[in-house]
Amino acid sequence: MDVRPFDALLLVSFGGPEHPDDVLPFxxxxxxxxxxxxxxxxxxxxxxxxxxxxxxxxELNRELIDAITKDFAExxxxxxxxxxxxxxxxxxxxxxxxxxxxxxxxxxxxxxSAYSSYSxxxxxxEDLFDAQSGFDVQLTRLRLYFNHPxxxxxxxxxxxxxxxxxxxxTHVVFVTHSVPEAxxxxxxxxxxxxxxxxxxxxxxxxxxxxxxxxxxxxxxxxRSGSPHTRWLEPDINDHLQALAExxxxxVVVVPIxxxxxxxxxxxxxxxxxxxxxxxxxxxYDRVDTPGEHPAFVAxxxxxxxxxxxxxxxxxxxxxxxxxxxxxxxxxxxxxCVNLRSPLPTVS
Numbered sequence: 001m002d003v004r005p006f007d008a009l010l011l012v013s014f015g016g017p018e019h020p021d022d023v024l025p026f027x028x029x030x031x032x033x034x035x036x037x038x039x040x041x042x043x044x045x046x047x048x049x050x051x052x053x054x055x056x057x058x059e060l061n062r063e064l065i066d067a068i069t070k071d072f073a074e075x076x077x078x079x080x081x082x083x084x085x086x087x088x089x090x091x092x093x094x095x096x097x098x099x100x101x102x103x104x105x106x107x108x109x110x111x112x113s114a115y116s117s118y119s120x121x122x123x124x125x126e127d128l129f130d131a132q133s134g135f136d137v138q139l140t141r142l143r144l145y146f147n148h149p150x151x152x153x154x155x156x157x158x159x160x161x162x163x164x165x166x167x168x169x170t171h172v173v174f175v176t177h178s179v180p181e182a183x184x185x186x187x188x189x190x191x192x193x194x195x196x197x198x199x200x201x202x203x204x205x206x207x208x209x210x211x212x213x214x215x216x217x218x219x220x221x222x223r224s225g226s227p228h229t230r231w232l233e234p235d236i237n238d239h240l241q242a243l244a245e246x247x248x249x250x251v252v253v254v255p256i257x258x259x260x261x262x263x264x265x266x267x268x269x270x271x272x273x274x275x276x277x278x279x280x281x282x283x284y285d286r287v288d289t290p291g292e293h294p295a296f297v298a299x300x301x302x303x304x305x306x307x308x309x310x311x312x313x314x315x316x317x318x319x320x321x322x323x324x325x326x327x328x329x330x331x332x333x334x335x336c337v338n339l340r341s342p343l344p345t346v347s
Contacts, residue, residue, distance in 0.1 A: 010109040015085030016055025023048045029087040047267045057262035067292045092131035106138045114146040116194040117187045122336040125345035141347040142303040144327040146198045150299025156209035158287035162252045170250040172212045174203040176257025178220035181230045221268040237276045250283035
């Protein structure tokens with residue numbers, strides 16, 4: 001298959017600690033410049049220490065890369081797959097150096113974040129700008145994929161399977177990472193609230209496809225930062241309390257904000273929210289994230305071929321589901337702006 005002009009794919013992710021000694025340095029990287037007290041970092045670090053001082057995200061990325069590499073080979077795509085993280089090794093700048101040493105000149109990049117927001121898109125592009133500096137490697141972003149069938153289908157299948165085993169009247173709770181209200185408002189452009197609107201779209205698509213009817217809602221997890229800053233609500237634990245008070249006895253939790261089972265999933269949902277549900281007497285079932293689902297892996301291939309066609313001047317037919325158009329290939333300058341200070345970005 002024709003992937004010109006690209007000669008590599010770069011998978012860009014958040015990163016996570018792999019040993020107990022990594023935890024606090026990793027959290028310092030994540031919160032650099034935000035004035036977070038060390039005591040707070042130590043509290044968050046306990047989430048990782050419960051799991052041996054290791055986040056699952058790096059291992060999950062390795063598994064995804066292996067699956068993508070295999071899929072490329074099966075479809076006659078000769079494209080090496082590289083990997084770089086924002087906050088822990090392999091760091092993006094080290095990966096850029098490796099790519100240049102390997103003779104790579106024009107790489108497409110795929111971010112393990114499906115939705116429009118500063119933290120989920122623009123911040124990655126800021127870090128890529130810094131990482132790219134001094135290296136002669138062009139970077140081209142694959143479009144965000146919240147409404148690509150390869151992202152939505154795994155959630156539909158998992159949710160339908162969970163509901164088939166659940167009692168009548170089970171309520172579906174879609175969960176994503178909370179962000180500050182101001183960040184949501186700026187996502188997609190000033191006043192666009194793309195982050196919330198895109199999640200609403202995916203939740204409605206999954207609910208419809210899985211047969212949930214009107215028995216669903218959206219909640220948020222992983223709030224952090226100053227208590228004086230307004231973040232998207234309700235928190236998943238507060239929401240479970242409210243559902244129990246309404247007489248709901250069973251919930252299926254669907255982590256639509258996440259592509260794999262990393263720390264926000266295994267701690268915030270599998271540990272904390274699960275304990276809240278148990279305390280409330282709620283039946284609680286959390287469904288799988290896309291991970292290495294064949295549809296998700298095939299989506300990466302589809303996005304590469306689509307963007308390669310665009311770069312060659314062709315007009316591909318982007319795969320989408322629902323009422324939203326495909327996400328733009330190139331972000332507008334006022335899309336998902338950095339509310340603290342403007343910084344240069346790639347793409």
